[in-house]
Amino acid sequence: MAAVGRHPVMEGRFCHRRAELVYDDAGEGPLAVYAHGGLVSQAVEDRMGLFDWVPVLDGGRRLVRYDARGHGRSTGEPVDTDYTYSSLADDLLGLLGHLGATEPVDAMGASMGCGTVLHAAVRAPDRFSRLVLLIPPTAWSTRQAYARANRASADIIEREGMDAWLAARRKQPRPAVVxxxxxxxxxxxxxVLPSLLRGLALSDLPPLSAIATLRRPALILAWADDPGHPLSTAETLAHSLPHADLCVARTRADIRTWGDRIAEHLARRRPGSRPGHRQHIA
Incomplete structure (x- = not known):
């Protein structure tokens, strides 16, 4: 049996819309769910060593992290529309139903998972208590260039194979912080990969008018100098969400504080008691 810190992890599975989704379930207490970024999985994120979930579990939360449709241990079909943020939000809401969640839950998501969480929260705000939005992706005005690149990548994979696409991808610079x-x-x-990329190309974050209606406390965790996750998205979210704190990491040491920041955010009492509070930490 795997463990996160001193907390044993149990594996669970549920079927939803032509796919079997696999999740890890650890800890006890109020439920928090986490959706990972595109192309990775829970196991890969753990091997990358970016996010520390021990403080969340030690803070008295039951933490469920799942492999998104078509990623990691979860299955998926080569259907473009299965991988839009809106469709992935359907999976998240389905997971909450499978878990028997009757009270609002805390929801966390990174990159693609951030889009998943925001779409689910806009659609069903009463299902959620607090939000944690990690490395928000390109959105709105910056989304078109990303979408074009994704469609081109899908074409390369179908025409030349994944190895050719990976070779080109390795030549691209990576953000200094990671x-x-x-x-x-x-x-x-x-x-599945071409359909996933085209599904993400079809996606965008919800309209700002819809995001502005989310009165749930939100913690936004971004990092600097990453065109795929520009600070413009994080800053726009911070200004649009009624109750949002923004924290910007510029070094790996900054990212290592995120686990404690998330645990502190989830432990705050009286959600929504600080309207309009925003904090930008460099």
Whole structure:
């Protein structure tokens, strides 16, 4: 049996819309769910060593992290629309139903997972208590260039194979804040990857008018100098969400504080008691 810190991890599975989704369940207390970024998985993120979940579990939370459709241990079909943020939000809401969540839950998501969480929260705000939005992705005005690149990548994979795409990808510079983090191959299978990329190309964060209606306390954790996760998205979210704190990491040491920051955010009492509070930490 795996463990996170002193907390044993149990594996669970549930079927939803032509896929079997696999999740890790650890700890006891109020439920918090986490959705990872695109192309990786829970196991890969753990091997990358970026995010520390021990403070969340030690803070008295039950933490469920799942492999998104088509990623890691979860299955998926080569259907473009299965991988839009809106469709992935369906999976997250399905997971909450499978887990029997009757009270609002804390929801956390990184990059693609951030889009998943925001779409789910806009659609069903009463299902959520607090939000943690890690490395928000390109959105709105910056999304078009990302979408074009994703469609081109899907074409390359279908025309030349995944190895050719990976070779080109390795030549691209990485953000300095994570330059020393080990790189791993994508977890989606080659038959699914083009559809995943096209699904993400079809995606965007919800309209700002919808985001402004989310009165749940939100912690936004961003890092600097990453065109795929520009600070403009994080800053726009911080200004649009009624109750948001923004923290910007510029070094790996800054990122290592995120586990404690998340645990502190989830432990705060009286959600929504500090309207308009925002904090930008460099």
């Amino acid at each position: 330059a020393d983090v080990p790189a791993f191959p994508p977890t989606p299978a080659e038959r």
